[in-house]
Amino acid sequence: MANLADTEEAVMTNNIRIKVMENPKPVIAILGGTGGLGTGLARRWAAAGYQIIIGSRTQDNAESAAGELRGLMQARGIGLVPVLAMDNIAAASAGDLVVLTVPFAHHTSTLLSVKDALQGKILIDVTVPLIPPKVARVQLPAEGSAGQIAQNILGDGVRVVSAFQNVAAVHLQEGQVVDSDVLVCGDNKEARAQVIELVEATGLRGLHAGSIANAAAVEAMTSLLIFINKQYKCHAGIKVTGMEHS
Amino acid sequence: MANLADTEEAVMTNNIRIKVMENPKPVIAILGGTGGLGTGLARRWAAAGYQIIIGSRTQDNAESAAGELRGLMQARGIGLVPVLAMDNIAAASAGDLVVLTVPFAHHTSTLLSVKDALQGKILIDVTVPLIPPKVARVQLPAEGSAGQIAQNILGDGVRVVSAFQNVAAVHLQEGQVVDSDVLVCGDNKEARAQVIELVEATGLRGLHAGSIANAAAVEAMTSLLIFINKQYKCHAGIKVTGMEHS
Numbered sequence: 001m002a003n004l005a006d007t008e009e010a011v012m013t014n015n016i017r018i019k020v021m022e023n024p025k026p027v028i029a030i031l032g033g034t035g036g037l038g039t040g041l042a043r044r045w046a047a048a049g050y051q052i053i054i055g056s057r058t059q060d061n062a063e064s065a066a067g068e069l070r071g072l073m074q075a076r077g078i079g080l081v082p083v084l085a086m087d088n089i090a091a092a093s094a095g096d097l098v099v100l101t102v103p104f105a106h107h108t109s110t111l112l113s114v115k116d117a118l119q120g121k122i123l124i125d126v127t128v129p130l131i132p133p134k135v136a137r138v139q140l141p142a143e144g145s146a147g148q149i150a151q152n153i154l155g156d157g158v159r160v161v162s163a164f165q166n167v168a169a170v171h172l173q174e175g176q177v178v179d180s181d182v183l184v185c186g187d188n189k190e191a192r193a194q195v196i197e198l199v200e201a202t203g204l205r206g207l208h209a210g211s212i213a214n215a216a217a218v219e220a221m222t223s224l225l226i227f228i229n230k231q232y233k234c235h236a237g238i239k240v241t242g243m244e245h246s
Numbered sequence: 247m248a249n250l251a252d253t254e255e256a257v258m259t260n261n262i263r264i265k266v267m268e269n270p271k272p273v274i275a276i277l278g279g280t281g282g283l284g285t286g287l288a289r290r291w292a293a294a295g296y297q298i299i300i301g302s303r304t305q306d307n308a309e310s311a312a313g314e315l316r317g318l319m320q321a322r323g324i325g326l327v328p329v330l331a332m333d334n335i336a337a338a339s340a341g342d343l344v345v346l347t348v349p350f351a352h353h354t355s356t357l358l359s360v361k362d363a364l365q366g367k368i369l370i371d372v373t374v375p376l377i378p379p380k381v382a383r384v385q386l387p388a389e390g391s392a393g394q395i396a397q398n399i400l401g402d403g404v405r406v407v408s409a410f411q412n413v414a415a416v417h418l419q420e421g422q423v424v425d426s427d428v429l430v431c432g433d434n435k436e437a438r439a440q441v442i443e444l445v446e447a448t449g450l451r452g453l454h455a456g457s458i459a460n461a462a463a464v465e466a467m468t469s470l471l472i473f474i475n476k477q478y479k480c481h482a483g484i485k486v487t488g489m490e491h492s
Contacts, residue, residue, distance in 0.1 A: 136456055137456065137460065138456075138459050138460045138462045138463050139459070140462060144386070171488070179487040180487055183470060185470075207477075207478075208473070208474070208477045208478075210469070210470055210473035210474075213383050213384050213385070214383065214384045214473060216384045216386060216462075217384050217463065217467045217469065217470040218470070220460070220462050220463035220466055221467060223463065224429060224431075224460045224463040224464070225486075227454075227455060227460065228453060228454070228456075228486060228489075231453075231454045234488055234489045234490070235488050236486050236488045236489055237486070237488045238484050238485065238486055238487065239484065240471075240482050240484055241425040241426055241482065241484065241485050242425060242426065242480055242482045242483045243474075243478055243480045
């Protein structure tokens with residue numbers, strides 16, 4: 001087996017093979033995994049022992065982000081983590097759960113390209129419908145939300161769950177505790193529950209927040225938080241209070 | 247002066263006259279002041295020493311709510327408070343600041359009826375565009391939000407500020423500390439600042455949250471919180487976190 005360890009890639013391949021056999025955790029493919037939020041989520045899930053596929057529009061960009069993730073996990077003392085790099089379509093095919101975090105301008109085209117690959121799966125849509133330059137102003141699409149657009153495009157064969165829009169990417173990228181909740185919206189309760197498990201693996205609290213129509217509230221809140229960030233010079237998030245009352 | 251104290255009404259009249267002279271605080275008119283949120287706000291502001299006008303569609307309903315408010319303030323040991331009862335149009339004319347908290351079905355008709363009376367003033371719109379029976383599902387109006395509808399109807403002569411949509415009415419009605427922030431949206435920063443002062447008088451933290459377009463985020467969040475209330479059997483609110491980062 002020694003020769004398999006000669007290169008990092010070989011170690012990774014070997015490592016993944018072992019993990020696939022031993023690890024019951026799903027493989028998470030992150031489409032747009034090279035962006036701020038994708039990078040942050042990949043770090044959190046890799047550190048929690050999930051197998052990650054970084055998807056990007058090009059294999060090269062995905063490789064670069066995957067290499068950076070492996071290096072960072074080693075620097076943080078987590079060791080070699082099973083992370084692969086693929087283009088978005090291959091990543092969508094290979095992932096058990098698929099996360100979409102692309103600029104809103106590429107949201108529809110990316111969804112159309114991976115629609116077939118996603119059938120039967122859960123898509124976690126992290127996209128926020130920001131329309132530059134006024135990103136601190138709520139500008140929801142006519143369909144209501146990016147999450148609703150995804151559900152409309154992908155059809156009933158894909159369970160779309162919206163999450164993570166209100167968490168500062170910079171906080172996810174860092175390793176520390178994030179004082180922020182994740183509001184999880186989707187029409188299928190069991191799919192929401194699976195996503196809440198993934199939220200908790202990142203160290204945050206996930207909450208059932210209703211149907212995919214409710215993604216509008218969370219996505220709109222992102223623009224409001226961007227305004228607060230500018231106004232008060234911070235990286236704001238939100239927490240749900242009053243849950244101890246029963 | 248003794249004869250003026252013969253009846254509660256006379257005391258109130260006298261009390262108000264004195265307050266008008268001594269008290270630099272604005273008179274707050276609450277249109278729809280007989281509802282849950284209106285009642286809660288009236289109690290908080292009355293306890294903080296503001297002069298309140300309860301507005302309702304009928305003088306009778308307003309009188310009844312005003313009488314209840316006076317009684318409760320005495321029961322809480324706050325003593326006689328200056329509260330008047332009027333129909334909505336008279337209340338809108340008499341208030342320095344006017345608060346609108348009506349069911350969404352009456353939002354536009356109420357605004358049209360008080361449009362002239364509101365010119366030059368700040369309108370604090372507390373209305374949430376809930377469409378029964380699916381109140382736990384975000385159903386924003388085509389204009390974006392109730393706050394945006396109000397600004398569109400009232401025109402540039404009225405500074406519409408949106409606030410208080412995410413605070414549980416039951417928590418405002420009670421006297422205790424509420425662990426919830428108030429996101430304050432409006433196109434005029436100085437008007438937002440005045441409203442934030444009123445928010446702080448209720449004991450909550452108020453935050454500048456951007457233009458009136460951003461009311462969509464806060465109004466939508468109400469439906470999401472209603473879902474959470476049902477799901478987790480609580481009276482949820484939200485707080486902005488991460489503001490200590492600078």
